[in-house]
Amino acid sequence: MTRRNIALFGFMGTGKTSVGKMLAADLDLQFTDMDLVIEASSGKSISRIFAENGEPYFRSLEKKLVKELAMKSGLVIGTGGGVVLDEENINDLSRTGMAVCLMAEPEEILKRLEHDGSRPLLADGDKLQKIKSILDKRKHLYERVPVRIQTTGMTVKEVSERIKSLYAS
Ligand code: S3P
Numbered sequence: 001m002t003r004r005n006i007a008l009f010g011f012m013g014t015g016k017t018s019v020g021k022m023l024a025a026d027l028d029l030q031f032t033d034m035d036l037v038i039e040a041s042s043g044k045s046i047s048r049i050f051a052e053n054g055e056p057y058f059r060s061l062e063k064k065l066v067k068e069l070a071m072k073s074g075l076v077i078g079t080g081g082g083v084v085l086d087e088e089n090i091n092d093l094s095r096t097g098m099a100v101c102l103m104a105e106p107e108e109i110l111k112r113l114e115h116d117g118s119r120p121l122l123a124d125g126d127k128l129q130k131i132k133s134i135l136d137k138r139k140h141l142y143e144r145v146p147v148r149i150q151t152t153g154m155t156v157k158e159v160s161e162r163i164k165s166l167y168a169s
Contacts, residue, residue: 003029005075005097006167009090009145011135012081012119013109014102015156020078022160027167033078034065046080050120063089070096082121084141094146100163101145106131108152 006023008016017033024031035046038061042049049058062083069077070092077097083089084101093099104112110128113119122130142148147166151159 007093010102013112024076
């Protein structure tokens with residue numbers, strides 16, 4: 001049986017990976033974390049790709065991977081937070097999957113990412129200010145994803161259950 005994918009969009013720290021893993025386990029789908037696939041295939045961390053090859057190169061890797069994943073089925077796809085920068089990515093993943101965008105308040109995102117050093121876009125300076133400013137620039141892009149869930153104050157299980165009921169309907 002062909003089972004449609006679930007594509008999780010959203011800013012860094014909105015829970016794409018933790019929710020995606022729970023969903024995949026519950027629905028017997030396969031979880032694919034786009035950042036991890038890119039790191040494995042390029043043999044470098046995302047931070048090194050940004051530093052050595054630049055962001056546009058990283059975005060081209062993302063776009064190529066989106067095209068590959070959109071041809072598959074039975075996946076829960078945890079996209080990178082910047083996948084929405086290219087509208088074609090949202091369209092591609094929506095063709096074969098249910099697209100859901102996880103949202104969270106900047107203060108909540110800060111709590112979740114406070115001690116994280118793996119996101120080059122939040123690497124230096126005041127983290128909260130950076131989160132606010134990138135979120136501000138991207139808000140309209142996340143809003144292009146038709147289904148959005150505000151996750152602030154919700155547990156991973158609650159978010160996952162909400163998506164499960166949408167997937168079943
Ligand atoms: C990015 C988000 C990251 C990763 C890269 C860029 C972004 O993924 O792809 O650091 O532009 O928002 P997560 O959303 O999984 O942290």
